[in-house]
Structure formats: C-alpha cells, structure tokens
Amino acid sequence: MIIAGGGTGGHLFPGIAIAEEFLGRNPAYRILFIGTERGLEKKIMGRLGLPLRTIQVEGIKGQRLFRSAVAVAKIPGGLIASFRILREFRPDIVVGVGGYASGPAVLAASLMGVKTAIAEQNAFPGLTNRILGYFADRIFLTFPVSQRWFPKRRTLVTGNPIRAAFLAEKPQEEKKDPRFTILVFGGSQGARTINRMVGEALDGLQHAKDRLRFIHQAGEKDLETVTAAYRERGLTADVSPFIMDMAAAYHKADLLICRAGATSIAEITAGGKASILIPFPFAVNDHQARNAEILSRAGAAEVIAERDLNGPGLARVIEQLHRNPGAVRKMEAAAAALGKRQAARDIVDICLTLVRDRRPTGRS
DSSP, X not given: OEEEOOSSHHHHHHHHHHHHHHHHHOTTOOOEEEEOSSSHHHHHHHXXXXXXXXXXXXXXXXXXXXXXXXXXXXXXHHHHHHHHHHHHXXXXXXXXXXXXXXXXXXXXXXXXXXXXXXXXXXXXXXXXXXXXXXXXXXXXXXXXXXXXGSOGXXXXXXXXXXXXXXXXXXXXXXXXXXXXXXXXXXSTTOXXXXXXXXXHHGGGTGGGTTTEEEEEEOOXXXXXXXXXXXXXXXXXXXXXXXXXOHHHHHHHOSEEEEOOOHHHHHHHHHHTOEEEEOOOTTSGGGHXXXXXXXXXXXXXXXXXXXXXXXXXXXXXXXXHHHTOHHHHHHHHHHHHHHOOTTHXXXXXXHHHHHHHOOSOOOOO
C-alpha cells in the first residue's frame, strides 16, 4: 500500500492509523508514504519507522495569484515523480489522505490502473479530494453530510481513522491526578491566538491554581512566552513545543482546548473527551466551523468563534466546567456517541477487498 498526503497532522495522522492497521494484518505487507519536504511527515515518519518518499508539489486554493501559478507549474513534475515511485514500489493500492501530495499520487495510480481510494476527513471536502472523487475506486468519509460531493455508489461513511494509541485503554496502574487537567493545543505547530488567549485566561483562574493543571503544546515560536505565562501566575503546566505522545496527553486530560480540525474531532469523539473548540477562522471552506458545529449540536463540546474569544470569557467557560463535573460527564458521553473507533479497520478491510477483486469498478 502507498499512502499519499500529509502536510499537517490532520491529514497525516489518519494515514498513520491506516498504516498501523494494515501492517498489523500481515508482517509480509509493505507500505510507503508519499509526502512533501515541507510537511509534518518529513519530521516524524523516521521516528515512527515508516518509509517516506517526497515529491515537489504545493497547494493551489487560498494562495495569492503568483503562488497559485507556481503551484500549478509544479503539478506535472509531481505527477512524473509519482509515476516513478509507483513503478519502483509496485503498490496494489494507493490511498490518498488529503494534502498536497495526494493529488498527483492518486491520479498517477488511477492512470496506471492501480486500485485507489481517498479519505475525506472534513464535513466540507477539500478541492483535491473533490477532483479525485471522479477517479478513486472508493471514497471514505468521516461525516455523512460530505456524501453530496461524491458519487454515491463508491462512497462509504467509515469515520476518520484513529491511531491505535488513542484506542487503547488508559493504563490501570497510572494514578489519576486529582487536579482538573486541561490539555491545550493548536495543531502540530501550535496556534498563536489560542496560546495568547489561554495566557490571558490564567488571570481569571489563579484562585483555582491548586486545583488545575495544564498540558500545553505551544509550538516552537511561542514556547518561551507560554512557559512564562504559567510561571508568572503560579499555575502548574507541562509546556512543550510538540507532544509526540498525544494519546498519553489525552488520557490524562479532563478537558481539551483546541482547534476543530477533523483529526482532533475524531480523536475527541473516539476517546469520549469534553472539549472547548476554537475553529480556525481561515480554514479552507470554513471546514473547521462545520466540524465543530456537529459536536456542538450533539452537546459534545463548547464552541467559541475566534472573533468572540477573549481571556476572561475563556476563563469563565473553564471555571464553569471545572466546577460542574456532571456537565463534563455529559459532554464526554455525547462525544463518545459520535465516535467511530473502528474506522481504520473498516478502511483496511475494504482496501484489501479491492485488491483481491481486480475486476474493473464501474464509474458513476
């Protein structure tokens, strides 16, 4: 199997979840990731022991005219590089998980007669996947609302694949910290607005500093500033630029404060976690707001638009949840009801069926 895509954790981590499930089926199976030099995959795939090849390709939508022109000019090169990688690796199936590299790789596979599939994580599909939907043999969706953009007979609502560590039970020997633990993160690079507003919210939480604990992924650029904010206000916090074992952090947390990317949503629901979601306002097609709305309607999360976000207001929401364990339990139950813990298993099942059945699949 080749898994193509990445760039951000929202695209990469579902691909890793599929890889874990695929490799767990048979030690003879082989896997390869196709990504870019600039993506998150370049930083972490080596640590995970997963092979990566890179191609030169960039995003088009949301760019200024010049950058869009440069990105378009790179498409032929990305396609040629993908053809070369496919000829060398000889995959039985190529799965696109979104991100810049998925387009050329899946298209090249389709033109070569290799079985293909794509995974769409968001409620509103990205441009690349909407185009690839015309070529892919199977289309895996996280949300039913996404079906309207794809051919129905090749579309399945599987949920978003979750890494195995997030599905594991919390270690029994691990003693629960009695303090209310809040996990803060804004994506793999951190989020400056969330970092700043959480810092301002600490002023309104100092009276509860003995009852609160924070785990905060701040990103490299804001690491010193965020660390100082907690230190100056006397609150306990474990601040780091990047949390490699995010699953362990989830297990420790009573409440999450984060963006509303599709992978975060999937991990929150699979783990049944209460959350305060702050959708990134400049996400393509405003897909994070759409993702967050699904949880909000179910009573699974508090949602604060970034334009309405301020330190005192965030502190009030944290305080309300901290003082009302019953409300937190209700949010956890509502989140868990939305979770699809078997997504990676179902996707790999279908991919293996596609490979075994090499008869041409009719387009619709």
